[in-house]
Amino acid sequence: MNKVTTVPCPQCKTPVVWSEKSIYRPFCSKQCQLIDFGEWAEEENSIPGAPDMSDSDGWSEDEY
Structure with missing residues (x-):
């Protein structure tokens, strides 16, 4: 069965029945x-995760 x-x-x-139909x-x-799809x-909508730390310290490669 x-x-x-x-x-x-x-x-x-x-x-919703989970099937190929x-x-x-x-x-x-x-x-x-x-x-x-429109909400995404x-x-x-978003998936929680670690915050983007790329610019958090104000450092930039262009400055050096």
Whole structure:
């Protein structure tokens, strides 16, 4: 017996069956997929990590 895996759509929380038939998985639809993509493109979403320290000390290679 195969167990059906479902996940909530990251955008609207509708249950999505995780299978090859769900072409937009983990999203429930193309609309939710595009909304999510737009949020990443507008930098409304981000993955937390270490802060960018490249210019934090004010040092620049051009100065030396």
